[in-house]
Amino acid sequence: MTYQETLDYLYSQLPMFTRIGSAAIKKDLTNTLALCEHLGNPQQSFKTIHIAGTNGKGSTSHMLASILQEAGYKTGLYTSPHLRDFRERIRINGEMIPEQKVVEFVVANKEQFENIQPSFFEMTVAMCFQYFAEEKVDIAIIETGLGGRLDSTNIIHPLLSIITNIGFDHMDMLGDTLPKIAFEKAGIIKKEVPVVIGEYHPETFPVFMEKARETKSKISLATQGVNVLYFNSRLFESAFDVQFQFGEYWKNVSCDLTGIYQQKNIGTVLAALEPIRRSGFKITEKDVRNGLLHVKKNTRLAGRWQVLKNQPTIICDTGHNVDGIAYVVKQLANQKYDNLHMVIGMVKDKDVNKVLSMLPKGATYYFTKAAIPRAMDEKELQAIAVTHGLKGQTYASVKEALQAAEKSALVSDLIFVGGSTFVVAEVV
Numbered sequence: 001m002t003y004q005e006t007l008d009y010l011y012s013q014l015p016m017f018t019r020i021g022s023a024a025i026k027k028d029l030t031n032t033l034a035l036c037e038h039l040g041n042p043q044q045s046f047k048t049i050h051i052a053g054t055n056g057k058g059s060t061s062h063m064l065a066s067i068l069q070e071a072g073y074k075t076g077l078y079t080s081p082h083l084r085d086f087r088e089r090i091r092i093n094g095e096m097i098p099e100q101k102v103v104e105f106v107v108a109n110k111e112q113f114e115n116i117q118p119s120f121f122e123m124t125v126a127m128c129f130q131y132f133a134e135e136k137v138d139i140a141i142i143e144t145g146l147g148g149r150l151d152s153t154n155i156i157h158p159l160l161s162i163i164t165n166i167g168f169d170h171m172d173m174l175g176d177t178l179p180k181i182a183f184e185k186a187g188i189i190k191k192e193v194p195v196v197i198g199e200y201h202p203e204t205f206p207v208f209m210e211k212a213r214e215t216k217s218k219i220s221l222a223t224q225g226v227n228v229l230y231f232n233s234r235l236f237e238s239a240f241d242v243q244f245q246f247g248e249y250w251k252n253v254s255c256d257l258t259g260i261y262q263q264k265n266i267g268t269v270l271a272a273l274e275p276i277r278r279s280g281f282k283i284t285e286k287d288v289r290n291g292l293l294h295v296k297k298n299t300r301l302a303g304r305w306q307v308l309k310n311q312p313t314i315i316c317d318t319g320h321n322v323d324g325i326a327y328v329v330k331q332l333a334n335q336k337y338d339n340l341h342m343v344i345g346m347v348k349d350k351d352v353n354k355v356l357s358m359l360p361k362g363a364t365y366y367f368t369k370a371a372i373p374r375a376m377d378e379k380e381l382q383a384i385a386v387t388h389g390l391k392g393q394t395y396a397s398v399k400e401a402l403q404a405a406e407k408s409a410l411v412s413d414l415i416f417v418g419g420s421t422f423v424v425a426e427v428v
Contacts, residue, residue, distance in 0.1 A: 003099040006106045007086060014113070014120040031118040032152040035126040037114050044078070046289035048140050048156045048260045049276070052148040052185045053164025053198065054323050056265045059304055060164050060198070061143045064296040067291030068139060068276075069093050071283045075138030076132040078153070079265065080121070083303055083425040090128045095133050095297050105130065121145050125152040139281070149187020159279040160294035161188045161217075162272055163208065164198040164265065177371040183205040194275040198268035222264075222271035231263040233331070235307055237293070238262060242270060250285065255292040259305035260325040260334070266292065272303060284393030303424045305331065308417075312409040313337065314402075314404040316424045320346070325355050328418060332360060341366065341405040341420045344419040345398060346381060347374040355419070364408065365392025368401035370422035398426040 001009070036043055051057045058079055065077040075093055082088035087096035105127045106113075113123060132140045144151040144157070166182045166283060182204035189211045191196045197208050200221055212219035227243040238258045242250040255266060269292075273283055295301055308314040315333075319328045334339065340363040346352055347370075367382040369375035378394040385392070395401035398417075405415045417427050 001103055001107055003103055006103045008170070009106065009110075010086070010120060010123065011077070014118065014123055018270070028150060029152065029155055031122045032125055032155055035109075035112065035118055035122060035399070036129060036155060036315060038109070038116075039126060039130050042155050043129040045133045045343075046137050046140055047279070048142050048158040049156040049160045049162065049272070050142050050144070050156060050188045051162045051164065052144040052151070053162075054181070054185075054321065056164035056261065056268070057143050057162075057317075059259075059262060059265045059301070060162065060268055061339050062299040062301040063143045063255075063257070063265065063292060063297050064272060065094075065141045066295045067283060067288050068141075068281070069298050070291040070294070071281065071287040072139040073281065074136070076126070076128075076135075076137040077299060078128045078132075078140065079143045080124070080145045081421060083421070083428055084247060088300070089124055089211045090131055091299065093131070094297075096300075097127075100126070101131060108180075110420065115419045120150075122152045144185075144188065147187070149184050151188075154188055154337040158188075160199065160272060160275045161190065161193055163188070163195065163196040164268055164269060165323070166199075166201060166204040167321060178203045183211075186211040189215050189217050191215045192217060194220070196220050196222055196268060196272050196275070197223050199264060204348050206207075207425065208366050211351055218275075219359075220271065220275075225271045226267045226333055228263050228267045228270070231260070233258050233260050233262075235313075239363045240266070244256035244270075250289075253289055253292060256294065256296050257301070257304055260331050261324075262304075263317075287359065302428045303421070306428060308427060311411040312341075312406070312413040313413055314406075314415045314417065314427075316427055318421045319418060320355075320420050322351055322354050322358070325358050325419075328416070329358055329360065332416060333416075335414055338410055338412040339364065339414075341409050341413060341415040342392070343368060343398070343401045343405050343415065343417040343423070344381070344385075345369045345401075345423040346376050346419045347372075347376065347379065347422065348376045350382055350420075352376065352381070353388070356385050356390060357386075359388070359390060361389045363390075364405075365390050366395055366401040366405050367392055368395045368398050368423070370398060370420055370426060372422050375420070375422065391423060398423050402427060
């Protein structure tokens with residue numbers, strides 16, 4: 001099989017969330033356990049950090065990986081979904097898994113796939129674990145795909161669990177209240193493994209406290225241990241000071257991730273350093289500063305309040321649920337421009353009405369759809385948007401929509417591209 005033939009097999013033969021939605025999600029860990037058992041349980045041969053949350057888990061994962069790389073550790077990073085290349089999901093020190101490794105894994109295990117019938121995500125998790133084991137990583141940052149308790153990644157026993165925050169997303173699978181969603185995310189908390197909670201919420205924190213009590217896990221709240229102060233989001237980097245609970249004060253720290261929501265993620269990352277160090281990893285202040293400053297270079301992270309072009313300024317962001325869009329709208333309000341152009345596409349299973357109701361009314365809209373089956377038709381999106389006072393034309397592809405926006409925009413205008421990770425994937 002060639003690499004392209006291998007991808008075609010994976011995309012067409014295995015149930016895939018981006019193609020068929022929730023039907024691709026398996027309700028237990030049976031398939032992942034069976035695949036990893038067949039492979040000799042490679043996930044047991046390296047140290048891990050497990051990260052869950054509604055928003056911020058991708059940025060948090062990449063920042064931690066960057067810091068550990070700067071500290072000299074061979075660092076695996078597993079994230080999802082990918083933007084342009086399947087191999088983005090599985091990286092070591094920023095480098096994607098080689099095409100040949102993907103082919104070899106699928107060819108060697110095709111018979112097992114047909115016996116076990118895993119989902120696309122289950123197969124990818126097993127591939128990740130085997131690759132990290134073969135390459136003898138010092139540590140791997142493992143991001144959950146969806147939820148936590150029944151997520152395919154949840155067969156690891158990490159040295160630290162992190163839950164960034166809880167918001168309303170994937171409610172058809174995770175529950176329709178914040179405590180129900182928190183219960184699913186809390187499933188990554190393991191026996192006697194410390195857990196860092198990124199944000200306090202009165203409805204969800206008791207859920208985490210109860211789970212940590214059951215598992216005898218030390219629980220800490222990031223905002224009680226670390227305070228990120230004077231956060232200044234500039235076009236290409238953010239700058240801030242950091243006050244630690246035990247007295248240290250760092251001035252003039254910089255990060256190449258500029259979204260205002262990164263202030264909370266950075267606090268979560270810094271709060272995670274203490275338990276990581278207690279596990280034997282040596283991480284200096286210099287490692288942390290360099291890691292935060294070079295996240296994009298070290299890990300190749302893309303699509304988080306990313307400036308694509310100037311004159312006119314074009315910015316994209318993968319925020320796609322209510323909480324994510326709230327930050328996008330807040331950050332747009334802080335930008336300087338003459339006119340705002342919004343290239344927007346969404347998927348069918350999001351809270352489309354709620355998201356559209358939050359978007360700025362005075363902008364010109366370019367309604368479109370990403371090239372995936374779950375994408376909402378652009379005309380349907382436009383029809384709903386009109387009821388929320390949003391005006392604009394429809395375009396059959398993201399490329400056409402962006403071209404139209406660029407044609408209409410003045411050099412002093414701002415073009416925003418988002419609404420869905422899959423829309424952003426077509427422009428980065």
